[in-house]
Amino acid sequence: MVTPFDAAPIGVLLVNLGTPDAPEPQAVRRYLAEFLSDPRVVELPKLFWAPALHGIVLPLRAQKSAQAYAAIWNKELNDSPLRAITRAQAEGLAERMRSGASGASPVLVDFAMRYGAPSLQAGLTGLMSRGCERILIMPLYPQYAAATTATAFDAVARILGGMRRQPTLRFLPPYFDDPAYIDALASSLRAGVAALDFEPEVMLASFHGLPRSQVDAGDPYKAQCEASWRLLREAMGVSERQLRLSFQSRFGRAKWIEPYTTEVVKALAREGVKRLVVMTPGFSADCLETLEEIGLELRDEFLQEGGEKFARITCLNDGEEGMRLLETLARRELQGWA
Ligand SMILES: C=CC1=C(C)c2cc3[nH]c(cc4nc(cc5[nH]c(cc1n2)c(C)c5CCC(=O)O)C(CCC(=O)O)=C4C)c(C)c3C=C
Ligand SMILES: [Fe+2]
Numbered sequence: 080m081v082t083p084f085d086a087a088p089i090g091v092l093l094v095n096l097g098t099p100d101a102p103e104p105q106a107v108r109r110y111l112a113e114f115l116s117d118p119r120v121v122e123l124p125k126l127f128w129a130p131a132l133h134g135i136v137l138p139l140r141a142q143k144s145a146q147a148y149a150a151i152w153n154k155e156l157n158d159s160p161l162r163a164i165t166r167a168q169a170e171g172l173a174e175r176m177r178s179g180a181s182g183a184s185p186v187l188v189d190f191a192m193r194y195g196a197p198s199l200q201a202g203l204t205g206l207m208s209r210g211c212e213r214i215l216i217m218p219l220y221p222q223y224a225a226a227t228t229a230t231a232f233d234a235v236a237r238i239l240g241g242m243r244r245q246p247t248l249r250f251l252p253p254y255f256d257d258p259a260y261i262d263a264l265a266s267s268l269r270a271g272v273a274a275l276d277f278e279p280e281v282m283l284a285s286f287h288g289l290p291r292s293q294v295d296a297g298d299p300y301k302a303q304c305e306a307s308w309r310l311l312r313e314a315m316g317v318s319e320r321q322l323r324l325s326f327q328s329r330f331g332r333a334k335w336i337e338p339y340t341t342e343v344v345k346a347l348a349r350e351g352v353k354r355l356v357v358m359t360p361g362f363s364a365d366c367l368e369t370l371e372e373i374g375l376e377l378r379d380e381f382l383q384e385g386g387e388k389f390a391r392i393t394c395l396n397d398g399e400e401g402m403r404l405l406e407t408l409a410r411r412e413l414q415g416w417a
């Protein structure tokens with residue numbers, strides 16, 4: 080029997096970057112091998128990069144990164160924070176889409192990782208096996224980058240390339256300037272600062288970096304981060320000096336987009352800034368880069384350089400503001416479907 084098209088469920092698939100299965104060198108190596116072999120991520124000739132990656136980068140990096148993952152692993156759930164939070168976002172969105180749903184089609188929500196597990200293949204085929212013929216893919220990157228947004232699209236297209244009966248797809252566009260995103264960031268920053276036992280002298284918005292060569296080649300990522308930063312400053316009513324911008328997570332020796340987060344923070348401490356708050360608006364979920372690189376490493380650097388009070392604002396995660404944002408985006412993109 081064929082389900083009438085209008086009554087068939089609609090699928091929503093949240094997509095984030097990916098993460099290892101365990102905080103151990105073997106698992107981290109497997110994950111990094113998949114991630115860093117993606118030509119959208121490292122744009123070097125394969126003949127040169129593959130031996131360097133497998134011969135030098137992975138043996139060194141897997142060991143070091145496994146220790147970093149161990150420091151932030153969610154022990155209660157025995158899971159990576161990124162996967163645990165993305166799962167909670169999917170569960171929360173499913174609940175929200177159940178209540179107040181209008182029309183005949185139920186909305187089913189799942190999540191997938193671009194690299195590692197649960198795979199995009201499993202996410203797509205899982206929704207299809209539950210009857211979804213129309214699927215909204217939501218890459219959870221507010222700012223577009225070929226290394227994140229485009230590679231998710233590429234991977235989905237490759238998976239569909241192997242299907243006889245394809246679902247109909249929609250993709251969430253980048254939402255770096257969406258008022259719902261900016262409002263969610265501003266509310267979470269205000270609430271985060273109000274809950275502190277100190278008043279910050281400076282706030283810093285630290286975005287994940289990108290190789291400068293990718294931006295020079297036309298990637299709009301840096302401009303979109305700058306636009307989010309400007310809109311957030313306007314929403315908060317603060318100046319460029321009160322809310323600074325920087326880029327973190329540099330990987331490799333090439334130049335990445337600047338200013339680098341570590342340099343900005345060390346300079347602030349040397350200038351005499353004692354109380355600092357750091358937020359990471361480009362990440363939808365807390366992960367290695369926010370919990371360890373900012374929450375542990377950057378905190379130590381600031382305190383060692385003379386800073387006295389340091390606080391990190393959590394990502395939007397599955398909190399009220401974050402979930403309201405995901406629901407707003409999903410409902411908007413599902414118009415005419417659900
Ligand atoms: C938010 C957007 C992201 C962009 C843009 C991005 C680009 C990018 N990243 C690397 C290299 C690494 N990134 C790593 C971790 C990582 N990156 C993002 C997001 C973006 N990356 C997230 C959410 C995470 C955390 C994953 C987790 O498991 O918690 C890592 C791995 C960690 C490590 O070993 O230090 C690397 C490596 C490149 C090269 C790049 C752009 C070209
Ligand atoms: Fe990254």
Ligand SMILES: [Fe+2]
Nearest residue numbers: 328367368372
């Ligand atoms: Fe990092």
